[in-house]
Amino acid sequence: MTDTILAITTLWLFVFFYSILGTMDFGAGFWSFLYFNKEKTKVTNVANRYLSPTWEVTNTFIVLLVISLYALFPGAAYTLGTVLLIPGSLILLLLAIRSAFLVFSHIATKYSKVLTYISGITGIIIPALLISVLPISHGNYVEGEKGKEVLNLSALFTSPHEYAFVGFGVFSTLFLSALLLSDYSKESNEVEAFKIYRKNAMITGPISLVFAILVMWTMKSEAPWLFENMMEHSSMLLLSVLFFVIGGIGLYLPYFSKRDVKGMPRLAVIAIVIQYFIASFAYGRAHLPYIVYPIVTLENSFTDPATFRAVFIVIIICSAILLPGFYLFWRLFMKDKRYLSQQKQESKK
Amino acid sequence: MDDLVIARSLFGTTMGFHIIFATLGVGLPLMMIIAELMYQKTKDYHYVIMAKRWTKTFAILLGVGIPTGTIAGTQLSLLWPGFMEVIGKVMVLPFQIEIYAFFLEALFMSIYVYAAERLPPWARTLSLVLVAFGAMASAVLISNVHSFEGTPAGFKMENGVISDVHPWVAFFNPSFIVTAIHVVLTAYTTGAFVIAAVAAFKMLRIGPKNKDYLFHKKALKICVITGGIFALFTALNGHVVTQKLHEYQPEKLAAAEGLFETQDHAPLSLLGFTDRETQEVKYGIEIPWALSFLSGNSFDTEVIGLNDFPEEEWPPLFVHTLFNLMVITGGMLIVLALFIYLWNFRRKRELPKWLLVIVVLSGPLAMMAIESGWIFACTGRQPWTIYRILSTADSATTSTNLGPLFASFAVVYAILGIAVVSVLLYYFKRNTVQDDIYRAEQKGLPLYGSNS
Ligand code: HDD
Ligand code: HEM
Ligand code: HEM
Numbered sequence: 001m002t003d004t005i006l007a008i009t010t011l012w013l014f015v016f017f018y019s020i021l022g023t024m025d026f027g028a029g030f031w032s033f034l035y036f037n038k039e040k041t042k043v044t045n046v047a048n049r050y051l052s053p054t055w056e057v058t059n060t061f062i063v064l065l066v067i068s069l070y071a072l073f074p075g076a077a078y079t080l081g082t083v084l085l086i087p088g089s090l091i092l093l094l095l096a097i098r099s100a101f102l103v104f105s106h107i108a109t110k111y112s113k114v115l116t117y118i119s120g121i122t123g124i125i126i127p128a129l130l131i132s133v134l135p136i137s138h139g140n141y142v143e144g145e146k147g148k149e150v151l152n153l154s155a156l157f158t159s160p161h162e163y164a165f166v167g168f169g170v171f172s173t174l175f176l177s178a179l180l181l182s183d184y185s186k187e188s189n190e191v192e193a194f195k196i197y198r199k200n201a202m203i204t205g206p207i208s209l210v211f212a213i214l215v216m217w218t219m220k221s222e223a224p225w226l227f228e229n230m231m232e233h234s235s236m237l238l239l240s241v242l243f244f245v246i247g248g249i250g251l252y253l254p255y256f257s258k259r260d261v262k263g264m265p266r267l268a269v270i271a272i273v274i275q276y277f278i279a280s281f282a283y284g285r286a287h288l289p290y291i292v293y294p295i296v297t298l299e300n301s302f303t304d305p306a307t308f309r310a311v312f313i314v315i316i317i318c319s320a321i322l323l324p325g326f327y328l329f330w331r332l333f334m335k336d337k338r339y340l341s342q343q344k345q346e347s348k349k
Numbered sequence: 350m351d352d353l354v355i356a357r358s359l360f361g362t363t364m365g366f367h368i369i370f371a372t373l374g375v376g377l378p379l380m381m382i383i384a385e386l387m388y389q390k391t392k393d394y395h396y397v398i399m400a401k402r403w404t405k406t407f408a409i410l411l412g413v414g415i416p417t418g419t420i421a422g423t424q425l426s427l428l429w430p431g432f433m434e435v436i437g438k439v440m441v442l443p444f445q446i447e448i449y450a451f452f453l454e455a456l457f458m459s460i461y462v463y464a465a466e467r468l469p470p471w472a473r474t475l476s477l478v479l480v481a482f483g484a485m486a487s488a489v490l491i492s493n494v495h496s497f498e499g500t501p502a503g504f505k506m507e508n509g510v511i512s513d514v515h516p517w518v519a520f521f522n523p524s525f526i527v528t529a530i531h532v533v534l535t536a537y538t539t540g541a542f543v544i545a546a547v548a549a550f551k552m553l554r555i556g557p558k559n560k561d562y563l564f565h566k567k568a569l570k571i572c573v574i575t576g577g578i579f580a581l582f583t584a585l586n587g588h589v590v591t592q593k594l595h596e597y598q599p600e601k602l603a604a605a606e607g608l609f610e611t612q613d614h615a616p617l618s619l620l621g622f623t624d625r626e627t628q629e630v631k632y633g634i635e636i637p638w639a640l641s642f643l644s645g646n647s648f649d650t651e652v653i654g655l656n657d658f659p660e661e662e663w664p665p666l667f668v669h670t671l672f673n674l675m676v677i678t679g680g681m682l683i684v685l686a687l688f689i690y691l692w693n694f695r696r697k698r699e700l701p702k703w704l705l706v707i708v709v710l711s712g713p714l715a716m717m718a719i720e721s722g723w724i725f726a727c728t729g730r731q732p733w734t735i736y737r738i739l740s741t742a743d744s745a746t747t748s749t750n751l752g753p754l755f756a757s758f759a760v761v762y763a764i765l766g767i768a769v770v771s772v773l774l775y776y777f778k779r780n781t782v783q784d785d786i787y788r789a790e791q792k793g794l795p796l797y798g799s800n801s
Pocket of ligand 2: 357360361362364365367368429432491492494495720723724727728730731733734741744
């Protein structure tokens with residue numbers, strides 16, 4: 001593997017991690033907003049319990065992405081930084097409001113209504129903006145010579161390609177988070193919440209598939225180079241669809257258990273994450289060697305080799321050091337029965 | 350206004366806002382640890398309640414500190430793509446390591462806040478130490494990038510082409526260690542005095558007969574001692590930071606002191622305003638020979654004046670005032686702490702009202718010193734982003750019409766600022782010290798359980 005491939009693979013892995021964590025985070029915010037008024041369901045509580053400890057870690061992943069981009073491909077960071085000034089700033093503003101009010105709503109219960117609205121609505125808009133980076137990187141909407149690039153916003157927002165991506169991003173967010181929360185509520189013995197989230201996953205899943213098809217459809221005319229590259233690896237796309245089907249089986253298949261609930265959310269979560277992994281790998285591979293088509297390539301934006309080596313070593317060592325911390329975190333919030341079943345205490349208060 | 354000025358103002362506003370929360374984010378965990386340790390030592394409930402209440406404050410401040418920090422990091426590449434392209438090739442290690450410091454802080458902060466009752470005491474203290482370490486490390490690492498801007502090292506740049514890169518040499522650039530120490534010491538000082546100010550404010554409000562008075566007095570004591578000690582270290586280390594300026598960025602020191610002519614036995618001027626026309630500091634106080642001595646530990650040290658540099662490369666002259674604000678505040682904090690120590694700890698006399706009023710002022714003053722220190726450090730580096738290598742104009746984005754962006758960010762910062770203050774007030778009005786004492790006495794009710 002060459003250094004540039006190693007670098008882009010690392011970056012892609014980070015993007016993938018973030019997109020999974022981020023969708024779950026944003027989606028959980030939305031669900032907790034949607035079910036806020038239904039006092040008797042514990043649906044909001046489940047979402048909040050997941051969200052409270054995780055948002056900060058998820059947020060750090062955004063920073064990780066930005067930093068790793070300019071560590072590994074400073075040339076691309078230059079172009080993207082210039083082009084993304086407006087959408088990037090919009091994301092930042094919404095993110096700031098959202099994170100702040102998410103924290104505040106847990107502390108000042110009086111405000112929690114307004115605050116839940118804010119975090120719920122931004123939880124939908126932010127993924128829509130974030131995913132817009134992908135169609136932008138396909139190049140059609142970037143004008144001007146290197147060093148003075150500008151984004152043609154009106155071209156972007158009149159393109160069906162963009163909207164296909166936005167729909168895909170939003171529904172994937174809802175789908176993945178509903179799936180995860182159904183698993184999470186099952187783990188916490190919240191039968192009612194489990195049923196609702198499972199139902200939501202069953203609805204949003206197929207819709208996100210439809211949007212994925214629309215993305216490919218519009219790509220054919222808007223970014224033919226990418227479309228052709230992806231079709232060269234169509235076996236991967238088929239594999240990804242296969243995992244989608246497995247995920248569907250996990251959701252729909254009657255599952256006999258003592259609590260009379262249907263579905264195997266754990267299987268579905270794993271299958272769907274694998275599905276996204278394969279699909280985004282296929283997309284990423286087809287995108288190469290371009291980062292922003294056609295001006296920025298891996299080669300012309302790569303960092304200094306000495307810096308690359310140092311950065312790469314740091315990533316490996318620091319990740320290894322921090323792994324136990326992540327493990328402990330997972331144990332405490334995703335597995336520990338005492339945390340998951342905090343219900344009684346909470347309702348007493 | 351031209352776009353470069355707007356870009357600078359926007360970034361400066363972001364940083365000026367972030368730094369308030371970032372400084373407290375470094376300073377508060379230290380005080381939380383001290384309170385936890387005091388509790389382990391004395392078994393006095395009050396200390397554990399302090400730790401809890403400060404943790405709560407810290408968690409609320411994180412709600413602004415983290416998003417504004419995220420903005421800062423991203424804005425660097427949105428507004429200064431030229432700068433970040435160079436940083437990406439040469440000086441990205443601190444950013445990359447900092448991410449892990451953030452992770453450390455984020456993971457253990459969540460564990461400390463949301464899992465406190467499920468942890469044994471030693472594990473709770475350990476989480477707290479890791480949070481404090483993570484926050485301190487992020488401050489050190491970001492200061493590293495800042496020190497690199499002033500004293501770049503580890504690469505060559507000719508006609509915009511970078512070569513001969515040694516990332517670790519850049520990392521350990523000449524002013525890294527002293528700058529990082531300065532930033533951490535000042536954050537500890539400021540954190541301590543800000544809490545002391547709140548305690549003093551409460552003491553003034555409720556008066557000595559109230560049953561909470563003693564609680565706040567204990568808090569004030571540990572904060573003033575801690576703050577005083579760190580203020581003393583700050584001054585000693587600030588002296589070394591100034592010597593680094595003398596060595597590496599002489600025009601910045603000259604502007605800070607309003608010194609135009611190169612001379613030995615140079616005077617130190619306090620207060621006053623630098624006048625460009627007459628080339629002197631007006632209405633100031635001059636301490637003869639002191640600047641030479643401070644810069645090189647000898648009165649014979651030659652200090653370079655502004656006239657030795659082309660005028661287009663002079664930093665703005667108002668940095669003199671910023672530098673003064675920082676240094677004078679630092680001195681005052683030391684005197685204040687020492688005075689309280691002698692008055693109350695030695696002579697055992699009650700703290701009078703006027704003294705409490707001064708303590709109330711010390712918190713905002715320390716924060717102002719942080720702000721002026723940073724604005725001095727960043728503005729005093731003008732016209733460069735990387736000293737003598739990359740100019741600010743070449744760093745900036747080529748996008749135009751930044752005005753609306755500046756306005757939107759300003760509005761959002763205003764909203765966040767108002768919201769964070771109201772949430773703090775709301776929370777602490779609803780959860781008084783008495784409530785916490787009651788909870789602590791009722792063993793069954795978890796003290797930290799009221800957190801979520
Ligand atoms: C409570 C805050 C505080 C206090 C009391 C002081 N400082 Fe400071 N100073 C800072 C807070 C600060 C800072 C905000 O943290 C800065 C900004 C950039 C940096 O590295 O630290 C800084 C920068 C800074 C610089 C500029 C470094 C550069 O441009 O790279 C100098 C020369 C000093 N300080 C010197 C002093 C001296 C001689 C002090 C005497 C007591 C002092 N500071 C007290
Ligand atoms: C957190 C405290 C900080 C504050 C309050 C602050 C303040 C400012 C201000 C006011 C400016 C505008 C300067 C001018 O135009 O005159 C500025 C510029 C800048 N600062 Fe800082 N700064 C801080 C920390 C940092 C750090 C840690 C870095 C290093 C990453 C940094 C990098 C820059 C850069 C790259 C610019 C833009 C170019 C320039 O004007 O020099 N700043 N900052
Ligand atoms: C000396 C000045 C600075 C200090 C002491 C500092 C310290 C901190 C601390 C302690 C945090 C954690 C949140 C909190 O406790 O409030 C934080 C967050 C953050 N800071 Fe700063 N910071 C400084 C300047 C900067 C600058 C210049 C940048 C941008 C390059 C930056 C980027 C960030 C980011 C991205 C976060 C969010 C981290 C996360 O997502 O967890 N900081 N900063």
